[in-house]
Amino acid sequence: MIAAARAIHDYIREEILAGAGEDLTETTPLLELGILDSFSMLKLVGWLEERYSVQVDSGDLTAENFATxxxxGALVSRYVERAAGS
Structure with missing residues (x-):
């Protein structure tokens, strides 16, 4: 697991699943299983923006970008790479 994905995994496990989710993996379908809902997704986005100093566009708040x-992690990597290139 890349560093961003590991941090995201740990955040979801600790903050959204309250320490549960031992079976959570990099490919667990977060939306399909109801792990992320609209409220927890916005909470996660706020954390991502703060941790990685990025601003997630509303157009990127899609099921495809938050499925797993x-x-x-791939979304965050794109934002970080874009910020580093500017």
Whole structure:
């Protein structure tokens, strides 16, 4: 697991699942299983923006970008790379 994905995994497990979720993996379907709902997704986005100093566009708040920890990690990586290139 890449560093961003590991941090996202740990955040979801601790803050959204309140320490549960031992079975949570990089490919667990977060939306499909109801792990992320609209409220927890916004909470996660706020944390991502603060932790990685990025601003997530509302157009990127899609099921595809938040389906799994790996997808969220890829989204964050794109934002971080874009910020580093500017």
């Amino acid at each position: 920890v790996a997808d969220i």
